Amino acid sequence: MMNYIWGGMLLLGIIFSILHQDVSAFTDGLMSSCTEAVEFMLSLAGIMAVWSGLMKIAEEAGLISKISKTVMPLMSWLFPKEKNPQIISMMIMSFMANIFGAGNSATVFSLKAMELLDEENGHSPYASNAMCMFIALTMSMIQLVPIAVIKIRSDLSSASPEDIILPSILAGLASMIASVWVCKIFERKSPDA
Amino acid sequence: MPDFLSLFSVLFLPILITVILVYGLKQKVAIYDAFIEGAKEGLKTCVDILPFLIGIFIAIEALTCSGAMDFIESAVSPVFRLFGIPEELISVIFLRPISGSGSLVVVEKVMELCGPDSFAGRAAAVMVGSCETIFYVLALYFSVTAVKKMRHAFLSGIIGYFVGILASIYICRFL
Numbered sequence: 084m085m086n087y088i089w090g091g092m093l094l095l096g097i098i099f100s101i102l103h104q105d106v107s108a109f110t111d112g113l114m115s116s117c118t119e120a121v122e123f124m125l126s127l128a129g130i131m132a133v134w135s136g137l138m139k140i141a142e143e144a145g146l147i148s149k150i151s152k153t154v155m156p157l158m159s160w161l162f163p164k165e166k167n168p169q170i171i172s173m174m175i176m177s178f179m180a181n182i183f184g185a186g187n188s189a190t191v192f193s194l195k196a197m198e199l200l201d202e203e204n205g206h207s208p209y210a211s212n213a214m215c216m217f218i219a220l221t222m223s224m225i226q227l228v229p230i231a232v233i234k235i236r237s238d239l240s241s242a243s244p245e246d247i248i249l250p251s252i253l254a255g256l257a258s259m260i261a262s263v264w265v266c267k268i269f270e271r272k273s274p275d276a
Numbered sequence: 277m278p279d280f281l282s283l284f285s286v287l288f289l290p291i292l293i294t295v296i297l298v299y300g301l302k303q304k305v306a307i308y309d310a311f312i313e314g315a316k317e318g319l320k321t322c323v324d325i326l327p328f329l330i331g332i333f334i335a336i337e338a339l340t341c342s343g344a345m346d347f348i349e350s351a352v353s354p355v356f357r358l359f360g361i362p363e364e365l366i367s368v369i370f371l372r373p374i375s376g377s378g379s380l381v382v383v384e385k386v387m388e389l390c391g392p393d394s395f396a397g398r399a400a401a402v403m404v405g406s407c408e409t410i411f412y413v414l415a416l417y418f419s420v421t422a423v424k425k426m427r428h429a430f431l432s433g434i435i436g437y438f439v440g441i442l443a444s445i446y447i448c449r450f451l
Contacts, residue, residue, distance in 0.1 A: 096338025112341030139314025229405030241392035251405030258440030
């Protein structure tokens with residue numbers, strides 16, 4: 084599926100730039116965006132190294148298994164088959180980092196969790212139920228303080244920049260309930276592929 | 277309340293780091309060596325995801341810089357009007373799933389145009405505060421796995437996204 088989506092996006096871009104008689108915009112965009120991708124990776128690399136390093140300490144100190152034991156009751160409904168303490172902790176760290184608005188750190192924990200889930204899934208080409216649930220949760224995880232938007236609002240002299248916090252949390256919860264519900268329906272239909 | 281939340285968000289990472297370091301020292305872990313070893317693994321992951329990042333970035337840029345995105349938006353905007361979604365928010369709804377920084381720019385434009393405390397301005401802000409860049413997340417997260425078929429990860433993301441969008445709009449009408 085990714086093949087068609089990706090190819091389609093690029094081809095659509097080329098067709099439209101020809102229709103708009105502005106092919107150079109496409110070329111310029113292509114060139115600048117691949118540089119942006121590398122720059123983004125570099126900006127992520129430092130954080131990735133720091134968190135992976137700190138997590139290694141936590142793992143060797145036994146903190147990871149301790150955390151996973153604490154959150155197990157909460158997670159066992161969402162991930163009924165998940166027993167690996169490392170995966171559980173990485174997932175909970177990713178959720179926490181998301182909630183506290185540390186986006187890049189959350190990405191690091193999530194990628195680590197996905198790597199481990201992939202191992203557990205035997206590197207199968209089919210996503211496991213746990214993977215789907217985890218991704219569904221991260222995609223809809225609420226953020227306590229959406230700092231970027233609040234900053235924009237206060238720059239534009241809003242009367243109270245923070246008054247979007249409660250609506251954001253409520254909307255985020257609605258979205259989270261919906262995604263988890265969809266996942267649970269699919270899990271019932273196919274216990275695991 | 278917001279002050280308390282912001283303070284909590286600011287303190288989260290320093291507290292977490294302190295707990296890890298102190299706990300590591302208490303358990304007599306060679307924390308520096310462990311850190312270096314872990315950091316190496318982290319950098320390896322970084323190199324692994326780079327090809328995927330480049331792939332995602334160029335495909336998104338192709339859609340936005342060529343005007344294809346604008347065309348898709350105007351083609352489906354009648355459907356959104358049926359749901360009572362204001363015109364200004366349509367580009368936010370379309371850009372948010374694929375680009376975090378791109379959608380912030382659009383939200384800023386909406387707020388400049390309609391005012392940060394207008395209905396559209398607030399709804400746009402709430403959308404960005406509550407909805408994630410789902411396509412980007414899907415592509416990036418699966419890039420470290422061997423998965424070729426995402427199964428219901430895609431559908432649950434899309435449904436969750438639209439519920440979030442509609443909730444943002446309806447909640448902002450009342451709150």
